[in-house]
Amino acid sequence: MKEAMKTVSAKLKHVRTSLSSLSSRPYSPTPLASHAKPRNPSSSTLLNEFASFCYQRDLPRAMKAMAAMERHGIYADSITYSELIKCCLARNAVEQGRLVHKHVSSNGYQPKTFLLNILISMYVKFKLLQEAQAVFDQMPERNVVSWTTMISAYANVGLSDKALEFFVLMLREGVLPNMFTFSSILRACNGISNLRQLHCGIIKVGLESDVFVRSALIDVYSKLDELRDAICVFNEMETKDLVVWNSIIGGLAQNSDGDEALNQFKRMKRAGFTADQATLTSVLRACTGLALLEVGRQVHVHVLKFDVDLILNNALLDMYCKSGSLEDAKTLFEKIVHKDVISWSTMIAGLAQNGFSQEALKLFDLMKASGTKPNYITIIGVLFACSHAGLVDDGMFYFRSMKRLYGIDPGREHYGCVIDLLGRAGKLDEAMNLVQEMECEPDAVTWRTLLGACRVHRNVDLAIYVAKKILKLDPEDAGTYVLLSNIYANSQRWEDVTEIRRQMRERGITKEPGCSWIEVNKQIHAFILGDTAHPKINIINRRLNQLIHKLMGIGYVPDTNFVLQDLEGEQRDDSLWYHSEKLAIVFGLMSSSSGSAIRIRKNLRICGDCHTFAKLVAKIECRLIVIRDPVRYHHFQNGQVMSYDGEFEFHSNYKCRYKFPLEEDSLSNYKIQDMLNLGYQMVQPREGSKELSLEHEGVPFWYPYNSSLETPSLPDGIYDV
DNA sequence: GTAGGGTTAG
Structure with missing residues (x-):
């Protein structure tokens, strides 16, 4: 601020001088x-x-x-x-x-x-x-x-x-x-x-x-x-x-x-305003964040009104990519006549995030051929693609040549991708060297990337070193405390475990309980570790047990390495079995026959085991498909998922059958009576369906989202996933 | 009369 003031006074002086010289000009x-x-x-x-x-x-x-x-x-x-x-x-x-x-x-x-x-x-x-x-x-x-x-x-x-x-x-x-x-x-x-x-x-x-x-x-x-x-x-x-x-x-x-x-x-719609491209762009962004593919599709209908608006089309493209609907994304991408660097970058990152790394790299070549200059973010997508597919050499090539070829200095995110790439390939030393080589100071995110690799490759010493770095930069990071505590417990270093727990208590850090939820038939069902509030919990548990035994038959071994240590005996075994996310997945399996999109969310980082479980379930339950992971991605090695971080999304074969204009009611949480008051009519349920349907002048009402998620309270304590 | 707000990729 002082600096700024200095410049300001210098300027003032300058302004005054120039003013006085002007006033003393000859007539x-x-x-x-x-x-x-x-x-x-x-x-x-x-x-x-x-x-x-x-x-x-x-x-x-x-x-x-x-x-x-x-x-x-x-x-x-x-x-x-x-x-x-x-x-x-x-x-x-x-x-x-x-x-x-x-x-x-x-x-x-x-x-x-x-x-x-x-x-x-x-x-x-x-x-x-x-x-x-x-x-x-x-x-x-x-x-x-x-x-x-x-x-x-x-x-x-x-x-x-x-x-x-x-x-x-x-x-x-x-x-x-x-x-x-x-x-x-x-x-x-x-x-x-x-x-x-x-x-x-x-x-x-x-x-x-x-x-x-x-x-x-x-x-x-x-x-x-x-x-x-x-x-x-x-x-x-x-x-x-x-x-x-x-x-x-x-x-x-x-x-x-x-x-x-x-x-x-x-x-806004109720207040009588009509959405313009800026509104729709933001609505799309909201849909993208919530992975509300179907609402996003409805917004698409409105986007057609502004079909030359590049910003809006880019937002739509991103929505389709993030919702895992690659077919729609590709179709749209082809339709965009004047693609800018954002269109290309979105599509490249979208392909990479959805597991099409080679296609992403091919698109990068096409982008260059089209004459569009890649930017900082484009390169992140490219490195991400390499990292996803384990293309160590390609990744290193792009990383090392980005400055020379595109004039872009590697930033934290680029380093992050390459550290991830090396880390996941087990080249922890090289990854560590890269961290030290960084021109900008590595932040907590960078170290967490390395920590992820340590977990996968079970490098306890490095993990401890890295976890300490993270806690220095981000002393509130509950996940890292728990992880560190688990690593110590795993090596029977009980004194260290006690010390970590003491630090957590002293600093008032508590780990939020892992919670997963799933949206089935417009209703959200939440599951928390140890929680039995769900009305169908017994059936779900039975089904889960059956599945786990079936999966163990094909070689599934639950990962016990990073499980909570403050749960004992039976409880600890239960936590393996009744992981909140597994419960949500199984509930989804039980309900997906009704034909709804199933979406599972998590508010916490999860370890590899649950994802392994999900992938194997997907093998025996073919209607369950993992389609996206927006935050990070899965790492496959020898056909096995090694780690997973982020958000799950599963889809049944459900496709939105109705594309109707986004009227003010179609996003609302109206109760049925409110809908009837608005002129909707109750119609007979379709054969085999127990649901009531509402229609307005022959247009079915699709109730897209219910945000009334209440998280049940849990007793105090450290919970990990 | 000249100057102003919101929108996209990591």
């Missing part, structure tokens, strides 16, 4: 404006011609007329010049724009602040910030518009410090910011203390009710992870417009609160 003859008496008979004709060419948007003739005027020392009024500049902007005529600037600075003519503001804005729109800055620097007087234009220009190109510096300078010059200034400067906000100060300032000058200011506030609060404040600003608003709704929906979707984003979307 120059007042130029002729349109209202001034023409010097010769042709002057008024020239001015009239010039004005008419400007208003007719006839750029070449206007430029010619302007040159003639300049020769005669004749000048038009600011409005005419502003029309001419608009014309230059519309035609992207940079050189002509410069000529207008040169013209109004010729013969000692002194353009008004208004015209200079337009020139600044022109250079900003041509992305010529230096030129804009030069005009600004030479202005004899600057008003709030001049300052706001510069602030907005710097904020938009991500030069937040510069924008904030200008804001401070502006205040020091005694220029009062208005709603335009605040909505621009908010975009440059890079920390919560800045934001709070600005928010106070906004309230102080009574601008808090401006929708532009509000939507910017909502956006910045949510980008800084202050969702509660964002919601507060949103709720306090009396009148909301579409952008305000989009800000809150986008904010929630970006902060992984997809449920609430969809709820707000529903409210």
Whole structure:
């Protein structure tokens, strides 16, 4: 901050000097404006011609007329010049724009602040910030518009410090910011203390009710992870417009609160607003986070209205990839005519995440051939693909040559992928060397990647070293404490186990119980280790036992290595058997015949055993297919899953049969009576189905999501999965 | 009259 202030005062000094030098300039003859008496008979004709060419948007003739005027020392009024500049902007005529600037600075003519503001804005729109800055620097007087234009220009190109510096300078010059200034400067906000100060300032000058200011506030609060404040600003608003709704929906979707984003979307529709591409993009993001493929499909229907919108199509593409619906993703990808680097990167990462590494790498070649330049994120996808398929050599090649071939310096994420690649291949030493080679400091995520490899390859010593590194960087990471404790317990180092437990107690760290849930027929069923609340728990357990014995017959051995040590005897065995996720999987198996998409989620990291179980179940129960893992991925070695981290999703053969427009009700959690009140009719269940169906004018109502998940409470203690 | 808010890939 001190540094910033120094620069600010230096600037102030500079501004003052330039101001004083301007005021002490020798008097120059007042130029002729349109209202001034023409010097010769042709002057008024020239001015009239010039004005008419400007208003007719006839750029070449206007430029010619302007040159003639300049020769005669004749000048038009600011409005005419502003029309001419608009014309230059519309035609992207940079050189002509410069000529207008040169013209109004010729013969000692002194353009008004208004015209200079337009020139600044022109250079900003041509992305010529230096030129804009030069005009600004030479202005004899600057008003709030001049300052706001510069602030907005710097904020938009991500030069937040510069924008904030200008804001401070502006205040020091005694220029009062208005709603335009605040909505621009908010975009440059890079920390919560800045934001709070600005928010106070906004309230102080009574601008808090401006929708532009509000939507910017909502956006910045949510980008800084202050969702509660964002919601507060949103709720306090009396009148909301579409952008305000989009800000809150986008904010929630970006902060992984997809449920609430969809709820707000529903409210927005009820309030009578029609979604635009920004709304739908955020809704899609919410669907992507929740893996709500079917809701996403319904959004697709609406996307067709904006079928040339690249951002929206990219979001849709990502939704299909993340929901494991590769066929839809590929079809869509083909349809996107002007693919940008995001389209390509999304598809490459999507293929890699879904296990099609070779295809991902082929697509990368196609991308290069198409002339699209890969960026930082593209390379992450490529390395991810190599890592997924165990392509150590290819991965190392891409990693080592990325700087030379694409001019991209490897960042943490690239290192992460390659450490993972090496780690999973058992090359722990090389992985460790790479960590040490990193130019940026390895963070907890990097170390956790290595820890994952240590678990898989049972390297206890390195695991202990790495776990300690993680706890130094992230002392609240309950998972690592438990893991460390388990490793010690496994090696009978009971004193160390006690020590870790003591640290956890002292620091007040508790491990949240592992919880899995599954959505079957629009209802969510939650399972927690040791919990018997589910009404069908006995049948599920019986079925699970049968399955496990069947699986043991084909070689399944439950992994006991990293099981909880504070559960004893029978309980411990139970934890092997009745893992929450296994219960959810079995419940899904029992219910999937009804034809619903089954989705299992976890809120915790899980060890390899459960995934092995799931894969084997998938072998004997062919309707169960593992389709996605958005966070990390499975690692297969000799046909066996070695580790798994992230989210499960299973699909039955269910396909959404109805594609109907996304009406306001189709995302709601209406009870049946509410639906009937809305004009829906109850229809006879289909043969073999015990479900009630609702239809509206022959269109079936599909009830996509129920967020009423309540996690049952568990006794205190350390729970691992 | 010139300046302002929300949308995509890791």
